[in-house]
Amino acid sequence: MNLYDKRGRLLIVFTLLLGGISAVLSAFISIILQKVIDSAARNDMDSFSKLILATLIYLAILGTMGFLEAYCGKLMIKNVTKALRDKVFLGVMKRSPREFSSQNTADYLSALINDVKLVEENHLIPLLLCTQMGVLFLTTLGILLYLSPLVTAVLFLFLMLMFMLPALLGKKIQKKQDAYSEKLAEFTAKSKDFFNGFEVIRGYSMRPYILKKFTRINRDTADRKMAADTLLAVNECFSDILSAVSVLVIVFVSSYLMMKGRITAGTLLALIQLSGTFVTPVVMLMQNIPKITGIRPVLKHLEAYSHTQEDVPDEEEPSCGPALLKAGITCTDVTFGYVPEQNVLQDISLTIAPGTKCALLGESGGGKTTLIKLLTGYYDDFAGDIRYDGIPIGKLSQDKLNRMAAVIHQNIFLFDTDIYNNICLGETFSKEQLDDAVKASGISRFLPGLEKGLHTAVGENGQNLSGGQRQRIAVARALIRSTPLLIMDEGTSAIDRQTAHEIEEDLLRQENLTVLTITHHMDETLMDCYDRIYYLKDGRISCTQMGV
Numbered sequence: 001m002n003l004y005d006k007r008g009r010l011l012i013v014f015t016l017l018l019g020g021i022s023a024v025l026s027a028f029i030s031i032i033l034q035k036v037i038d039s040a041a042r043n044d045m046d047s048f049s050k051l052i053l054a055t056l057i058y059l060a061i062l063g064t065m066g067f068l069e070a071y072c073g074k075l076m077i078k079n080v081t082k083a084l085r086d087k088v089f090l091g092v093m094k095r096s097p098r099e100f101s102s103q104n105t106a107d108y109l110s111a112l113i114n115d116v117k118l119v120e121e122n123h124l125i126p127l128l129l130c131t132q133m134g135v136l137f138l139t140t141l142g143i144l145l146y147l148s149p150l151v152t153a154v155l156f157l158f159l160m161l162m163f164m165l166p167a168l169l170g171k172k173i174q175k176k177q178d179a180y181s182e183k184l185a186e187f188t189a190k191s192k193d194f195f196n197g198f199e200v201i202r203g204y205s206m207r208p209y210i211l212k213k214f215t216r217i218n219r220d221t222a223d224r225k226m227a228a229d230t231l232l233a234v235n236e237c238f239s240d241i242l243s244a245v246s247v248l249v250i251v252f253v254s255s256y257l258m259m260k261g262r263i264t265a266g267t268l269l270a271l272i273q274l275s276g277t278f279v280t281p282v283v284m285l286m287q288n289i290p291k292i293t294g295i296r297p298v299l300k301h302l303e304a305y306s307h308t309q310e311d312v313p314d315e316e317e318p319s320c321g322p323a324l325l326k327a328g329i330t331c332t333d334v335t336f337g338y339v340p341e342q343n344v345l346q347d348i349s350l351t352i353a354p355g356t357k358c359a360l361l362g363e364s365g366g367g368k369t370t371l372i373k374l375l376t377g378y379y380d381d382f383a384g385d386i387r388y389d390g391i392p393i394g395k396l397s398q399d400k401l402n403r404m405a406a407v408i409h410q411n412i413f414l415f416d417t418d419i420y421n422n423i424c425l426g427e428t429f430s431k432e433q434l435d436d437a438v439k440a441s442g443i444s445r446f447l448p449g450l451e452k453g454l455h456t457a458v459g460e461n462g463q464n465l466s467g468g469q470r471q472r473i474a475v476a477r478a479l480i481r482s483t484p485l486l487i488m489d490e491g492t493s494a495i496d497r498q499t500a501h502e503i504e505e506d507l508l509r510q511e512n513l514t515v516l517t518i519t520h521h522m523d524e525t526l527m528d529c530y531d532r533i534y535y536l537k538d539g540r541i542s543c544t545q546m547g548v
């Protein structure tokens with residue numbers, strides 16, 4: 001996957017350039033060392049004092065370059081990880097409902113948090129390091145050749161050995177990293193499930209059972225990480241041994257050359273110092289190249305979730321203002337199934353005229369929710385025809401559909417913010433619109449009891465509020481937008497009869513509002529408020545016209 005955009009590429013080139021300059025500068029310390037020792041051996045005070053000045057300038061440049069390189073590196077990591085999280089989040093948000101629900105939400109979380117972290121640790125940081133080390137290696141090689149071709153040849157021999165190892169271990173490390181990333185996603189999914197099920201775990205004394213399950217998945221995850229880390233440790237250990245051996249070999253060979261009078265004491269020290277700077281890059285490259293190649297499966301995983309500008313044209317900004325329902329909604333011969341050859345709905349035809357109140361009854365599993373999903377554009381692979389004001393549903397944008405119909409779901413979702421934000425959902429409304437919605441939805445009935453009024457925090461998923469209060473907030477969301485059709489999908493099932501009755505009655509009283517209530521059992525006292533009652537059985541629909 002493409003991690004860098006145009007600006008990102010420029011930044012990485014600049015950072016790598018700075019890294020290269022820093023590496024070249026740090027290799028030159030050996031030359032300073034050689035000159036200082038040799039001028040001291042010659043008792044050359046003039047060149048010695050010039051060298052002090054040159055060293056001070058050298059240190060100032062080295063420090064500045066080092067800072068700039070570190071700063072740009074961090075900026076690059078920040079930009080890439082931020083862009084990656086943006087792409088993954090947008091990609092997941094743009095999924096169709098079918099695609100979205102095909103994956104556990106914890107997998108999305110894991111991609112967003114764990115995988116992005118892995119990219120930072122096992123791709124970006126090693127990449128910067130490898131480039132710097134590559135330049136350091138080449139510069140050191142140049143200086144070494146200048147000082148002693150023989151010593152360089154000996155070092156090269158060891159180098160060949162050191163480079164063989166990452167090539168051998170690379171593929172294995174890649175496999176282990178992949179297995180770890182997979183387990184980490186499972187670990188996140190399970191932990192999320194356990195936290196979500198806190199009430200059930202507590203209520204059914206499941207703690208020992210859950211603890212056992214958690215311990216097992218925690219251990220498996222840690223084991224997978226350990227398996228990857230063990231291979232990395234083997235890699236690191238071999239490279240450390242080879243590094244120590246090559247430094248010792250240099251010490252012996254160059255000492256021998258000095259004894260033979262072929263090099264000066266300054267060159268000897270410079271060679272020993274260089275052997276360190278020559279081996280370090282090789283060790284670093286050995287340790288980091290497998291990490292970079294091992295990240296490929298994680299990048300593939302992230303790519304599968306990511307949205308790129310080229311994918312799909314970006315959504316238009318939501319249009320403002322209420323939509324109108326003039327001719328109503330018609331369904332003609334609609335047939336749909338989740339699985340081929342197993343239709344949940346069969347030849348459904350119905351009409352919902354503007355301002356009418358309709359009820360859709362049926363046994364559990366009869367297809368009521370499925371029909372609502374088709375009416376609100378959730379699935380589009382149905383046979384038959386659904387029209388809003390004569391326009392086929394497929395021709396309406398999701399935004400337009402959202403402005404025409406709002407659903408009060410069985411489980412109301414509230415964001416972890418206050419009541420006001422849960423009604424407005426990021427849009428701006430006038431005080432009058434807000435007051436009207438608060439009154440019509442019945443929120444005004446419980447508002448005086450809340451110290452902070454509309455700015456009362458609802459808690460995670462609305463846990464600070466009662467079921468009825470949550471329902472009323474969901475109703476207010478639709479009313480404030482003057483959404484012409486309001487669909488209650490068992491919207492009152494989670495609350496007591498009295499509250500359910502009150503909410504339903506409040507809605508049925510709204511003259512211009514078109515209401516479709518989905519329920520198992522009709523509230524007998526409200527029966528007369530409905531214009532039509534549809535009944536869904538075995539995927540087929542029948543209709544009773546009221547007041548005829």
Ligand SMILES: Nc1ncnc2c1ncn2[C@@H]1O[C@H](COP(=O)(O)OP(=O)(O)OP(=O)(O)O)[C@@H](O)[C@H]1O
Pocket residue numbers: 338339344362363364365366367368369370371520
């Ligand atoms: N996402 C899905 N994938 C596969 N089958 C599904 C899916 N959603 C629902 N079904 C199946 O479709 C059938 C109708 O389900 P639906 O939720 O529409 O019924 P319902 O009438 O709303 O039920 P209830 O009153 O219990 O909520 C059921 O057999 C159900 O198992």
